[in-house]
Amino acid sequence: MNKKTWTKTSTTKTWTMIAALCALLALAACSKKEEAPAPAAEQPAAQPAATPIDPATVATINGTVKFDGTAPKPAKIDMSQDPGCKGTNEAENVVVNNGDLANVFVYVKDGLGSRTFDVPATPIVLDQQGCKYHPHILGVMAGQTIQIKNDDPTTHNIHPTPKDNREWNESQPPSSPALEKNFAREEIMLPVKCNQHPWMKMYINVVKSPFYAVTDKDGKYSITGLPPGNYTLAFVQEKLGEQDQSITVGPKETKTVDQSFKPAAD
């Protein structure tokens, strides 16, 4: 092969390689567009009809959750990396007001047997405002719609990181329509975060029954409409863990079940 032929062959090879690379890059660029859009919500399996409950016999459980110890000082959050995040912000991982512990998820963990319950048609609202989630702890029934709103003048991304449900990550620009999502399987303290604003964290608790509550700023909760029976009541705090209590409620009974948490051992 003489030098001229070699050069020509070499040039042809070069351009063939460049063309192949461009084709590969174009394919990579187009592949995303051809993907089917992610489903708006998971499709839970068809639920059997709800087990009837006699409204004349239902009981109520209420109580207060206390924090037994010196309350940790809430960490200040620096939101300066996004001018769209205004106001002050503090960590909500342990919120204590005069010894009362807020944001504890309380639910009937055991004792309902094979009962089934209607999934409420009303969506639960999760709002993003002031670059914080409202509420910080959310309870929802499996399959129930969660309406996620963005009331901030900045883009958020909503990224649940579940263990037993499908993970997803979607961005939500300001003034965009609410996202509607649900989770098909029971999962307690399912973390949700925003990767644009790393301080934004909240937890969704997906349960099979409507017997759950979240303690308010005074540590109070109330669970109503519970059929009489023996139950395990679980109190779950994102940082302090879970504590269970066995309880028995009779017909029409209103029972007070208090709980207290000690500071986490570091």
Added chain:
Amino acid sequence: MGTPPKGIFTPYNRGHHRFAVILASWTFLLIIAGALVTSNDAGLSVPDWPTSFGSLYKIPKLVGGVKFEHTHRMVAQVAGLLTIILAIWTWRAEKRRWMRILAFAALGTVIAQGILGGITVLFYLPPLVSSAHAALAQTFFCLAVAMAIFTGKKWIAEDPPIQFDERRPSLFTLTLLSIFVLYAQLILGAMFRHHGLSWWPHVLNAIVVSFVLAWTAVRALTVYSQIEAIRRPAILMLSLLIAQLCLGFMAFLTRIAWGHEAVQPELPMVISTVAHVAVGALLLATTVILAIQVWRHAPVAFEARLPQVQRTSAA
């Protein structure tokens, strides 16, 4: 200019060499940009790939995590473009076939790296994929640095002083061992950063890395101190090792000891971890340079490479 001892003579091309240096420097910047993404927990702030918020070319508002993630993507795109140009340039200008292969190996690596980056976004940062992305980044950096060395005037024009290595293990073996333990350390560190492994394997291996690199550097400096091409990277490797150990300790304090309760990435932990990644990349690249220079200047004598039987019969 000395006569090359063997192989194909390639003339020194200043523009080509400078371009290779620019690519290596840009890649270092890219590693820092990538480290900033991980340290600021911003890996998924742009949820789509290869588009960013649905566009291939529009620059989104660079606030919050997007500032780090999209900047990383833009720096990576430039690195990809520079690699394509360098590969074509090398293909056309280089007479050394292995250099042309190296240039296209670098191009293949940068494409694989881009795809790994995309996969890690689309699959929500699986630790193995994210760690592979981190490890391949430094592999590409080493390739870019090696290309900068091989296109340099000294490499092309110099008649290299050679001092045969008769010690065992040879210095070249030690440099290869150093690269191996550093690479293992890189993977362990990446796995920890991407939540795939605890911190202690990385810390334990730091002891092994320190021992092997110190052994290599001491051997290089005691036996080959008169060869500048070996002495300089050996001193740099030792200095970077000390700096890296200090930065690793700082990263441990800020992220594990003090920062495990942090509600957001704090500046000290971001600075210490990004610096730890950056100096780690420099340390690996310096060790690769040392290995290359040892291979060139302190080879194992050909006779020593022969099995004992062959040596005896040859004599």
